[in-house]
Amino acid sequence: AQKITQTQPGMFVQEKEAVTLDCTYDTSDPSYGLFWYKQPSSGEMIFLIYQGSYDQQNATEGRYSLNFQKARKSANLVISASQLGDSAMYFCAMSRIKAAGNKLTFGGGTRVLVKP
Amino acid sequence: DSGVTQTPKHLITATGQRVTLRCSPRSGDLSVYWYQQSLDQGLQFLIQYYNGEERAKGNILERFSAQQFPDLHSELNLSSLELGDSALYFCASSPPEGSYEQYFGPGTRLTVT
Numbered sequence: 001a002q003k004i005t006q007t008q009p010g011m012f013v014q015e016k017e018a019v020t021l022d023c024t025y026d027t028s029d030p031s032y033g034l035f036w037y038k039q040p041s042s043g044e045m046i047f048l049i050y051q052g053s054y055d056q057q058n059a060t061e062g063r064y065s066l067n068f069q070k071a072r073k074s075a076n077l078v079i080s081a082s083q084l085g086d087s088a089m090y091f092c093a094m095s096r097i098k099a100a101g102n103k104l105t106f107g108g109g110t111r112v113l114v115k116p
Numbered sequence: 117d118s119g120v121t122q123t124p125k126h127l128i129t130a131t132g133q134r135v136t137l138r139c140s141p142r143s144g145d146l147s148v149y150w151y152q153q154s155l156d157q158g159l160q161f162l163i164q165y166y167n168g169e170e171r172a173k174g175n176i177l178e179r180f181s182a183q184q185f186p187d188l189h190s191e192l193n194l195s196s197l198e199l200g201d202s203a204l205y206f207c208a209s210s211p212p213e214g215s216y217e218q219y220f221g222p223g224t225r226l227t228v229t
Binding site: 033035037043044045046047050052091093095097102103104105106108109 | 118147149151158159160161164172174204206208210215216217218219220221222223225
């Protein structure tokens with residue numbers, strides 16, 4: 001079974017500063033993917049970034065980067081230069097990587113509030 | 117906009133009733149996933165369809181069922197509704213191959229009174 005743990009229920013960050021959201025995972029699958037999603041107060045789930053377990057380099061997407069440490073089973077999200085619009089819930093998730101069947105297992109989420 | 121559509125956005129119904137939630141995946145996506153988000157259970161996978169066939173099942177109650185039609189849209193049927201079924205129900209779709217991210221629809225907020 002797969003498990004995702006997000007230990008930070010909530011955090012404040014100053015606008016324009018960087019913030020790191022913690023995520024640890026547990027799985028016995030040799031091949032898996034790690035994902036981060038953003039859920040603003042409006043409720044939609046927005047895909048941010050993906051990291052495959054065999055990817056050699058950490059994933060980056062604009063201001064988002066994923067700090068992947070396989071030996072420590074961690075996949076922390078770094079948001080650089082925080083903006084007021086970054087205030088939201090952030091979910092870490094994982095799935096097996098196999099053809100046509102990759103259900104996501106989610107962590108409990110971290111609420112981020114960006115202060116002006 | 118993810119390209120995944122869900123209707124209705126909101127649904128209020130009484131206990132014991134039956135409702136149908138509808139989802140249209142992104143153009144070209146063959147997989148449809150259903151998730152439930154509730155305050156006590158968090159985000160949970162319910163069921164997945166791939167090109168019309170059930171592919172994986174999660175914590176889906178027997179009172180719930182789903183199907184994917186030939187045009188790839190999917191419906192989630194919830195029957196004998198209970199107060200505890202009140203939740204945000206998401207549909208997501210993913211490309212047939214090459215990438216693994218799932219794109220979520222806006223969700224249907226179900227309130228059972």
